[in-house]
Amino acid sequence: KAGVTQTPRYLIKTRGQQVTLSCSPISGHRSVSWYQQTPGQGLQFLFEYFSETQRNKGNFPGRFSGRQFSNSRSEMNVSTLELGDSALYLCASSLFGGASDTQYFGPGTRLTVL
Amino acid sequence: KQEVTQIPAALSVPEGENLVLNCSFTDSAIYNLQWFRQDPGKGLTSLLLIQSSQREQTSGRLNASLDKSSGRSTLYIAASQPGDSATYLCAVRDNYGQNFVFGPGTRLSVLP
Numbered sequence: 001k002a003g004v005t006q007t008p009r010y011l012i013k014t015r016g017q018q019v020t021l022s023c024s025p026i027s028g029h030r031s032v033s034w035y036q037q038t039p040g041q042g043l044q045f046l047f048e049y050f051s052e053t054q055r056n057k058g059n060f061p062g063r064f065s066g067r068q069f070s071n072s073r074s075e076m077n078v079s080t081l082e083l084g085d086s087a088l089y090l091c092a093s094s095l096f097g098g099a100s101d102t103q104y105f106g107p108g109t110r111l112t113v114l
Numbered sequence: 115k116q117e118v119t120q121i122p123a124a125l126s127v128p129e130g131e132n133l134v135l136n137c138s139f140t141d142s143a144i145y146n147l148q149w150f151r152q153d154p155g156k157g158l159t160s161l162l163l164i165q166s167s168q169r170e171q172t173s174g175r176l177n178a179s180l181d182k183s184s185g186r187s188t189l190y191i192a193a194s195q196p197g198d199s200a201t202y203l204c205a206v207r208d209n210y211g212q213n214f215v216f217g218p219g220t221r222l223s224v225l226p
Contacts, residue, residue, distance in 0.1 A: 004157075033214065043203065043216035056213050090157055099146045099165045099207075103214075105157040 002027065004093050004106035012112045018079040021109045025072050025093030031055075032074040033103065034066060037088040049074050050097055078111075086113045116141045116208050118217035126223040127194055135189040135220045137204035142182045145207040149178050149189050151200040152219070158203065161189070166209075194224045 005024045013019050025032050033056075034046040045058035049068035066076045072093075078085055088108045094101035117140045127133055137147070146165045150158040162171045162178040164187070170179040177190040187204055201219040208215065 035214075035216075042218045043205075045214045045216075048214075058213055092158070100163070102160045102163050103148065103158075104160060105150075107157045 004091060004104050006089075006091055006106040006109050008109060009107065010110050010112075012114065013081050014114050015081055015083060017081050018077065019081060019111060021076045021078075021089055021091075021111075023074045023076070023091035023093075023106060025074070025091075026104055029093035029095055029104075030072050031094045031097030031101070032068055032072065033092045033094075033097075034074070034076050035090045035092070036060075037090060037108070038086075043090070046076070048097060055097065081113045083113050085111065087111060116144075116206060116213075116215045118204060118206055118215050120202075120204060120217040120220050122220060123218065124221040124223075126225065128225050129194060129196060131194050131224075132190070132192050133194055133222075135191070135202050135222070137187040137189070137217055139185045139187075139206050139215075141208060142185055143209040144182065145209050147178075147180055147187050147204060147206045149176075149187075150203045150205065152203060153200050161202075191222075194222075196224050196226045198222060198224050 007022045031050045033048040037043045048056040052068045063079045068074045090108045092103040092105045121136045148163045149161040164180040175192040180187045201221045203219045205216040
């Protein structure tokens with residue numbers, strides 16, 4: 001079974017631009033979560049999608065948004081990029097996001113904002 | 115607000131040693147706790163997941179315990195190997211918003 005895939009793997013943008021990251025979960029998984037990882041703040045939860053609906057949301061500004069499609073693939077969008085948005089963005093999938101469901105992570109997208 | 119800490123921040127041991135990594139959380143109302151490892155520049159690999167009703171989980175040389183009342187989890191690694199060198203993170207999912215909160219990680223080096 002293929003793992004979680006994320007595209008692109010690397011991205012360079014300039015301040016003020018917007019960016020869209022993509023995540024394809026493991027086949028059959030319906031929950032997709034997004035995380036931001038930086039050296040200073042560590043891993044922080046952005047949001048979780050389940051059956052095309054945002055189920056949980058972390059403490060990030062509205063510039064960060066996402067969506068999930070009917071095939072469970074998910075996209076994350078960051079508008080009006082800031083230097084501080086430079087980070088490794090990770091997505092994770094699980095079957096239903098339940099208490100016994102293990103999260104499986106993708107390799108991440110490294111975003112650099114210049 | 116849930117906070118997760120991990121001690122020690124870094125650990126260096128000779129190959130073959132048994133070791134314990136610690137994770138503490140401030141709010142005992144958790145849904146589950148999961149241990150991950152992260153290799154440099156890579157995503158996370160799940161090691162063990164403990165549901166809130168469970169006390170421990172085992173997989174091969176790894177054993178994780180959970181004590182909700184004291185807000186603690188430990189990851190025990192038996193007979194460490196150089197391939198175990200990585201950063202180990204614990205994450206809790208709380209009962210309220212069911213958000214995931216990660217600890218800062220323990221960077222482990224196992225020397226041959």
